Amino acid sequence: xxxxxxxxxxxxxxxxxxxxxxxxxxxxxxxxxxxxxxxxxxxxxxxxxxxxxxxxxxxxxxxxxxxxxxxxxxxxxxxxxxxxxxxxxxxxxxxxxxxxxxxxxxxxxxxxxxxxxxxxxxxxxxxxxxxxxxxxxxxxxxxxxxxxxxxxxxxxxxxxxxxxxxxxxxxxxxxxxxxxxxxxxxxxxxxxxxxxxxxxxxxxxxxxxxxxxxxxxxxxxxxxxxxxxxxxxxxxxxxxxxxxxxxxxxxxxxxxxxxxxxxxxxxxxxxxxxxxxxxxxxxxxxxxxxxxxxxxxxxxxxxxxxxxxxxxxxxxxxxxxxxxxxxxxxxxxxxxxxxxxxxx
Numbered sequence: 203x204x205x206x207x208x209x210x211x212x213x214x215x216x217x218x219x220x221x222x223x224x225x226x227x228x229x230x231x232x233x234x235x236x237x238x239x240x241x242x243x244x245x246x247x248x249x250x251x252x253x254x255x256x257x258x259x260x261x262x263x264x265x266x267x268x269x270x271x272x273x274x275x276x277x278x279x280x281x282x283x284x285x286x287x288x289x290x291x292x293x294x295x296x297x298x299x300x301x302x303x304x305x306x307x308x309x310x311x312x313x314x315x316x317x318x319x320x321x322x323x324x325x326x327x328x329x330x331x332x333x334x335x336x337x338x339x340x341x342x343x344x345x346x347x348x349x350x351x352x353x354x355x356x357x358x359x360x361x362x363x364x365x366x367x368x369x370x371x372x373x374x375x376x377x378x379x380x381x382x383x384x385x386x387x388x389x390x391x392x393x394x395x396x397x398x399x400x401x402x403x404x405x406x407x408x409x410x411x412x413x414x415x416x417x418x419x420x421x422x423x424x425x426x427x428x429x430x431x432x433x434x435x436x437x438x439x440x441x442x443x444x445x446x447x448x449x450x451x452x453x454x455x456x457x458x459x460x461x462x463x464x465x466x467x468x469x470x471x472x473x474x475x476x477x478x479x480x481x482x483x484x485x486x487x488x489x490x491x492x493x494x495x496x497x498x499x500x501x502x503x504x505x506x507x508x509x510x511x512x513x514x515x516x517x518x519x520x521x522x523x524x525x526x527x528x529x530x531x532x533x534x535x536x537x538x539x540x541x542x543x544x545x546x
Contacts, residue, residue, distance in 0.1 A: 203353065206245060208369070208376040213244045217256055221369065221376045229371045231269040231344070234356060236415070238367035239388070240265065242380055248388050250416025257338055263414055266341035268318075270356060271349060317347035353379055361404050363387060363394035364411060393417045395425040395432070402441045402473035404432060405480035412484060421486070433487070436477050437494040439470035475499060482539060489540045499535040 210218045221241075224233075240259050243251020251259070259265040309324045323340045350356045357366050366381035387394050393411050395404070411417045421429060435441065458465055478495065481487045 203357070203379055204382055205377050205379045208241065208245065208378050213241060214256070217241060217244065218376075220256070221371075225371045225374065225376060228269060231271045231371075232353065232356070233267060233369040234270050234360075234367065235268040235365050236265055237267045238369045238378070239365065239384075239415075241369060242367045242378055242385065243388065245378055246385060248385070250388070250391075260340060261338050266343055269342065269344045271345075315343075318343040318345045320344070357381065358397070361396055361401050362407055362411065363396045364415075364417065366396075387422065388416070390422075391417050391419045392422040393420060393425065394422050395428040397428065402436075402445055402477055405477040408486070409480045409484055420484075429486075433491055433494065436474045439467075439474055441470055441473055445473075471498070489543045492536045492540050492543070495536040496534060496540075497536070500532050501535040501538055502530050502532050503538055505529040505531060 206212070208218065208221060213221075237259075240251045240254070240256075242248070246252075254263070309326070311322045311324075313320050313322075321342045325338045325340070348359070350359065353368050353370075356368070360366055363381065364384050364387050366384040368379040370377045370379060383394070393408060395408075408421070412420055460468070474495075475498075478487065478492075
């Protein structure tokens with residue numbers, strides 16, 4: 203791992219001021235993942251992040267700020283982490299983006315989710331007496347279900363190498379810690395799967411990084427074996443128990459007519475189904491891959507029928523076309539998608 207001090211010489215002032223406001227408040231937390239990566243792109247002038255204003259990242263790319271820490275910090279009360287925001291401190295982020303926001307106001311919402319405590323601050327200008335013009339949502343996640351003793355341990359547990367960017371606030375300094383390999387991959391616009399940890403959320407993360415985070419060239423060659431293992435985990439619903447438990451609440455078990463074992467099985471199956479749909483969108487699975495899932499799920503498709511009609515450009519030839527009918531039928535999901543892939 204390498205590191206560099208963040209200051210006003212290597213990042214825009216608005217980013218520096220935001221991080222500066224976190225220095226005392228979150229000194230025992232680590233910012234990691236997407237926002238740290240975005241800041242790293244600013245520092246090293248990597249194409250995707252370097253071309254984005256922070257407002258564009260937060261507003262148009264659905265960016266949030268993820269905080270990780272040790273178990274002792276994670277168990278602290280969330281209320282102690284969030285204090286009232288002052289609008290003036292946030293004007294530094296907006297001042298060079300659009301016209302001055304002299305009338306800026308904010309709504310603050312805090313809520314829990316499966317693996318984090320969250321805060322969302324909506325900065326807005328009163329539009330008229332009937333509504334408001336939202337300028338930006340600043341979302342923060344304090345990860346409470348996963349804790350790590352140090353940054354090296356975080357790296358070992360991150361499924362994508364490209365996410366190995368971290369911002370720390372120790373010794374009254376703002377420091378960017380990063381993997382040299384993560385930096386190299388981002389420059390090449392390639393994704394590397396760090397390790398096979400049977401994580402059902404990996405597919406959606408690959409989807410996000412390819413379509414929305416500047417890694418349009420897809421998986422690198424070193425990830426092929428790990429990706430195949432990932433597909434085997436999907437075929438057998440062998441997801442890591444920690445991830446499955448995140449999706450099953452006590453209330454779901456208490457009020458369901460099914461047993462807990464049945465709920466777990468259905469949750470695993472739905473996770474697998476979502477994984478495959480994500481990978482199909484990215485064209486990362488082949489007909490051979492899908493054959494592992496024949497017989498798992500049913501789908502309803504609309505029937506087509508062949509229609510022959512004269513070719514208007516030539517009286518000697520005809521055009522055969524398929525049009526949809528008003529009839530539907532149930533069929534095997536995997537077999538149907540295999541046939542679609544073979545038609546491409």
